[in-house]
Amino acid sequence: MYSYLKSSLVLFSILLSLKLAECCKGCVNLDEHNFNKIISRFKVALIKFDMAYPYGEKHDVFTKFAEEIADNKNLIVGEVGVKDYGEKDNEELAKKYGIQSKEDFPALKLFINGVTNQAKSFPVKDKWDTEMIRNFVKDNSDIYIGLPGCLERMDQLAEEFIKADDKDEKYKEIEKETHSLVEKEKDTATTYLKYMKRVLSNGVSFIKQETNRLKKLLKESNIQEKKKQDLSNRLNILKSFHVLGTKDEL
Incomplete structure (x- = not known):
């Protein structure tokens, strides 16, 4: 009877671990056998070393980031599950990169560029968020990582617009260029153009005012999920207009 209960508890513990360990959508599972081979195929690789069945707030943030940039062809996001029991899978691989024990997880x-002997370490040890991780990748590489709801070319044009001395003329140029966008990108481009027109009417200070307004709306408890996503995307687009050194007014 005791043996049966012990086995049941072990099984329950395993099942609980598997339940807690949420699948990281957009991630690739790496191990000591395929690590170098896969990383060498991508311009940038962001890898999380963690316990074999990861869970918790940091894992959730990492998973969210992986989902957000899943379409980026220059960046691969991967996980290395390290076991400190049994055959201790990937333990030596983790130690190679300075991860000595489970206390270092995640x-x-x-x-x-596939260079495995010059890994850069994410410096944040406490609370993670997706913006921190995004900035870590952007600051240490030259690839574009857009926020959800943004377009790479429109982000570039937003920066050019906000820096331009003659914003009216720049707006006309950008409006013409948006005509060449594919249909599915035009709705998003329209939001960028709308904000540019508001800047022409109200000055650059509109960006800060609108940002604050959207942030307040997002804090409302009764907001529907679809509306919340739309507001978040619009807020992300506004971030493309924040350029240091610009004047407060036109």
Whole structure:
């Protein structure tokens, strides 16, 4: 009877671990056998070393980031599950990158152009958020990582617009260029153009005012999920207009 209960508890513990360990959508599972082979195929690789069945707030943030940039062809996001029991899978691989024990989990490492002996370490040890991880990748590589709801070319044009001395003329140029966008991108481009027109009417200070307004709306408890996503995307687009050194007014 005791043996049966013990086996049941072990099984329950395993099942509980599997339930807690949410699948990281957009991630690739790496191990000591395929690590170098896969990383070498990408311009940038962001890898999380963690326990074999990861869970918790940091894992959730990492998973969210992986989902957000899943379409980026220059960046791969991967996980290395390290076991401190049994055959201790991937333990030596983790130690190679300075991860000596489970106390170091989770640890993020960034690899550029497949170079595996020059990994950059994510410096944040406490609370993670997706913006921190995004900035870590952007600051240490030259690839574009857009926020959800943004377009790479429109982000570039928003920066050019906000820096331009003659914003009216720049707006006309940008409006013409948007005609060449594919149909599915035009709705998003319209939001960028709308904000540009508001800047022409109200000055650059409109960006800060609108940002604050959207942030307040997002804090409302009764907001529907679809509306919340739309507001978040619009807020992300506004971030493309924040350029240091611009005047407060036209």
